[in-house]
Amino acid sequence: MFDVLIIGSGVMGMSVARNLKHNQLNIGIIDRDIDGMHASYKAGGMLGAQNEFSNDSPTYRLALKSQQYFKHLNEQLLSEVGSDIEYKETGLIKLAYEPKDNDKVIAQYNFLANVNPNVRLLEQQEAHRLTSNNLNIEDIMALYIPNDHQINANKYTKALYKSLEQNNVERIRHTEVTAITKDKGMYKVITNKGDYYAPKVVVAGGAWSHKLLQAQLKERQLTGVKGEVILMEQEDLDLQSTIFMTNGCYLVPKNKNRVLIGATSHFDDYSVGVSQSGVDWLMESATRHIPQLKYARKLKQWSGVRPHIGNEIPIMDEIEKGLFVITGHYRNGILLSPIVGELMSKWIVTDTKPQILNDFTVEGCVLNGSHD
Template sequence: MEKVKNTFDVAIIGGGINGSSIAYQLSKIGKKVVLLEKNQLACEASSAAAGMLAAQAEIEQDGPFFQLALKSQSMFQALSNELLEMTGIDIEFIQKGMIKIAETEEMAKEVQQQAAFQRNWDPEIEWLDRNSLLKLEPSLSQNVTGGMYLPNDGHVQPAKLSQAFANAAELLGATILENTEVLSLIYENDRVIGVKTTLGNLHCQQVVLATGAWASKLLQETGLDITVYPVKGECFSVKTDTPIINRTIFSDKRCYIVPKRNGEIYIGATQVENTFDKKVTPGGIIRLIERAVKLVPQIKDAPWERVWAGVRPQTGDGLPYIGEHPFKKGLFIAAGHYRNGILLSPVTGTLVADLLQGKSDENLLKAFRIDRNKAKVY
């Protein structure tokens, strides 16, 4: 007979920010959860991200993805307080705003249109010309044309958020197993009944696959091939005693500059598709330095701090997969969040918890179905 300690309601595979968020939400409703991570919690994309909550800077049209992002963004203030009270971890939720920069007159027209569109959801969003921007952030380049100012945008420390989710789940009774790889899934009559791991078999009623860029691997054994592929992002940071900037600077030219509470400024990120290689290259960092200095010239003289890289999970249509496997009952997926994994982590946790209870909003989740893109079945 299987030992009771090896039997759970739900096994979550992947200890990144979304896996930990799901574990927290399921534990809150009394589910017996095991969170399985083959390395250490938040050791991949979740710790490499800058932590921007840029729903309205990155997503430029209305639709299910945009509405999901807005909903998740609105959850952070209460979540920050809740996790601090439960775990003592400050996720460093900072809401000083973001500026989406226009560097040319042509870009200015596009960003002005975006500002007008985004005011439908936040009337405080405004277009600022060069002079107004420089009053707000004097260290910006004199060459910027203008920018969309999003005063209510913010950012967090992703690794701390991941750890807070996991710690809170554990306090509520979840079991967390690091350095534990899931080798395969266990089925009975096309229903998942457990997972085979490097520590042995674990029995469960439901399994959630939250393995980011590695999501395709275990799904392939189920006869389903979805499009989730890695996109490497290289970043660097500088650290100053007095702030150079106070707000996040975001450019369409694949550059963001995020000032953190400890004086560090995160600058990212390159995009290198179809590689799990996290080596940082001189070429990638040089391109980032050039972009960053063009926007904020003082960065050129700021003390160097560190470089790093992470692997983001992208999908064929840019939307995450959130839903139940089409023909393996009890198997769910939450992966492919790409650049928005941190932003979407609160709502992903609640959506998946509802989904596993049969309470999901089918209209909302339709856009994120696993089989939406004619996934290959074999």
């Protein structure tokens, strides 16, 4: 028997477990595959607390708070387990993909500049400086967000894994959870390899969470969005800042002269692998404004499935006494993981809901949200 069972070992589940260990609890994490090898491990690692938003919202405010955790978290994990998650204060350029998107960039600037005086529209000279003369913005608008930074999501996921291993959190691997029931005041987690018991259970199964909570989360409220990514290498490119285009394509400069190009968005798609059409879209989008990428060498490609909710407001909720769910973070899972881990662990330990989570309920999950 466990004090807390967590279903799913992406960055959300592992962040909750890492915070809970400070309370000397017996914690188990169940994962149907290999720990952390889905959307968390495969993400771009952008900490885009402002890039994703054009108006004020509870998610925007939560994202800003979580963004502030990463510099210290990087230092903590380096000291704790010797892992550098490659926190980089590189800033981010939000770029109109084509001239008709200029209004979107201006609208976002008008919102962000009111709350962050460091946000600014780019002139050509600064665009050249931030991209080593690779970006021409003669007919398109570009917005610079100097404090939207990045980490290496792959290394972050592995560092969380090492942290839990060091703290003796029990890992229950290659185990499929089929149902969660109540049994004599405890939750019984039924799996293909036997049953596990705990008074408190956290469902952090990403895009698959609704399969265990069908009474509370309908399939069309939560769905998977497949994202395809390619990693390129080019010695003389030397991008300094992340570039995020209005069509959803992004370029994230990494160590060793590498650039991560992502991500397609295929809704209701849980398939594995990268399509040729996906690669073509990524390369066409990336090279439209950074033509030098045509000469880069492709190192690898992969895909992941992100959890999406129609109104794009994530869920962090207690749906029955002692039964919690964390899902729907879509493109912001890495960014939100530290603060969600802290807040949810406090809720689990104290049985008191943090006020900041009042807007992230299952009841707030609607059917008619937009995929934009």
